[in-house]
Amino acid sequence: MHPLRLLLPALTALVLVSAAKADTIPTAADPCKIASTDSVGSAGWSAHLSRRAAIFMIQHLREFCRLASDDDPRGTPDALQTTRRALLGTLHAQVLAPLYRAHPDLAAAQATGPRQTAFTATRRDISRRTATRLVDELQQLQKQFGDLAPAEHHDETEAQAIARAERLSSTTAELSFAELIAFTAYPDLFKRAFRNVPVQPRTAERDASFRQMAPPRGTVRLSDAAYRRIKSFMRQLRRDWPDVDDVATISWSKDLKRKGPDDSGWIDEGAGWTLGAWHRSEVPPDVIDKVRGLDIVFNADDPSTLKGKTFDIEGNQLVLRN
Numbered sequence: 001m002h003p004l005r006l007l008l009p010a011l012t013a014l015v016l017v018s019a020a021k022a023d024t025i026p027t028a029a030d031p032c033k034i035a036s037t038d039s040v041g042s043a044g045w046s047a048h049l050s051r052r053a054a055i056f057m058i059q060h061l062r063e064f065c066r067l068a069s070d071d072d073p074r075g076t077p078d079a080l081q082t083t084r085r086a087l088l089g090t091l092h093a094q095v096l097a098p099l100y101r102a103h104p105d106l107a108a109a110q111a112t113g114p115r116q117t118a119f120t121a122t123r124r125d126i127s128r129r130t131a132t133r134l135v136d137e138l139q140q141l142q143k144q145f146g147d148l149a150p151a152e153h154h155d156e157t158e159a160q161a162i163a164r165a166e167r168l169s170s171t172t173a174e175l176s177f178a179e180l181i182a183f184t185a186y187p188d189l190f191k192r193a194f195r196n197v198p199v200q201p202r203t204a205e206r207d208a209s210f211r212q213m214a215p216p217r218g219t220v221r222l223s224d225a226a227y228r229r230i231k232s233f234m235r236q237l238r239r240d241w242p243d244v245d246d247v248a249t250i251s252w253s254k255d256l257k258r259k260g261p262d263d264s265g266w267i268d269e270g271a272g273w274t275l276g277a278w279h280r281s282e283v284p285p286d287v288i289d290k291v292r293g294l295d296i297v298f299n300a301d302d303p304s305t306l307k308g309k310t311f312d313i314e315g316n317q318l319v320l321r322n
Helices: 008-015 051-069 078-102 128-147 158-185 187-193 204-213 224-240
Strands: 246-258 267-279 289-291 294-299 310-314 317-321
Touching (some): 051 078, 051 158, 078 128, 128 158, 158 187, 224 246, 224 267, 224 294, 267 317
Antiparallel strands (some): 246 267, 289 294, 310 317
């Protein structure tokens, strides 16, 4: 499933919160500084953005560096540490240093004060050139750090696997939060950044998994409220990505968590049904149902529990009714 497309309806909600006045950054020291990047200097490009936008980005980039610098409890190979330090150096040189050049006092190693909470950035907060450059740099860093993610150990417990996934999610989330300034000021940059979400190739194993979790076609219904919600969601996807052929999906998630830019940790929302989308080429055609004219894929650990049931909306959440 395209996880970032699940964020589309929530992107505005993530940033439409009150903005606290902030004159300094609460981090006591800059964890992004390494030996090769001790000086900001005058060389290189300079960002053009407001002070509050710079503070918001810097605090999330520093948190990313802090999390990214933590070693895996099982040990981190020397080669991986070297590569990671090089990427942190790139982040400092290509992202943080331009922010510091725009607001030199923010580069100070010691800084105290309230956090800059998320806010709806406008074009007055950041120039298009700066927003475009920062998004390009951060997208590339996200990919590179994702490639460094620790591999699964065959002997790790379920708790260790969950902890590993949460460490990775928390780390990469901070880069995503730093991008919000550019994305809210220039929504087209969000669409451009995620226009080419990699399509997962179909395999016999993946097809078998889809078929195992899908109920017989024609056995699941949608209430009027659920139909309107899904239709609106798909209309937004097609408006934002008109060249992408997506299929709606409703899936059961055992452990839903969310985290916004102002949250100190992940908020556990328990189990529940989630609405998302697959690229049509990612799923076998025989699991795509058509309900009230909508192409949709239903997934559940036990698909027999969906037969004859109706999806409805209750309290802004998808629920299953008899």
